[in-house]
Amino acid sequence: MAERTLRGARLGGQSFEDERGIEFAARQQVAYSCPQGHQFEITMSTEAEIPANWECPRCGAVSLNVDGILPEEKAEKPARTHWDMLLERRSLDELEVILTERLELLRGGEIGPAHLHRPGKAKKKAKA
Structure with missing residues (x-):
């Protein structure tokens, strides 16, 4: 292995290839x-x-x-909001039904923050 190495050659050193016979790209x-x-x-x-x-x-x-080549204008899509994505999955009638159901549960104390829960409702359902 040592016989094949060139003495005095180092990493990052000069190349031993010349540019004769090489055709560069236009x-x-x-x-x-x-x-x-x-x-x-x-x-x-x-x-x-x-x-x-x-x-x-x-x-x-x-x-x-400088030659006057202008950049292409990209067609920008309007940002999709949460409401837009929701309307893709549900109709307004379905959303009204879901809203009334969730409001009834919230007002009944079955869902929502813990400090708003009514202790009586949870015990009655547990017994039934």
Whole structure:
């Protein structure tokens, strides 16, 4: 094993391969301009889809492409509330019935916070 290692070679050292015979991918420079006035270029493949915006390397702001490529506007769905999801599962009539049942139980002291429970109701049901 020791015979195969190169003397003087270290981890993170120079590569012993040269660039002869290697054909690099075609590249292009894409320019961006930041709202703070910073200008910078990013090297990309000619086959790559060019993004309309890029994060500025200096300040982190969203920079727009200088060539005038505009970002696509995404259709935003309105936020679904708990009420919307409830209406997907139940009709208004069903909800009215459930509400009246729960209110009767609450008023009767069978459900709800412990300090609102009526001691007489729980004992009567336990005996029956």
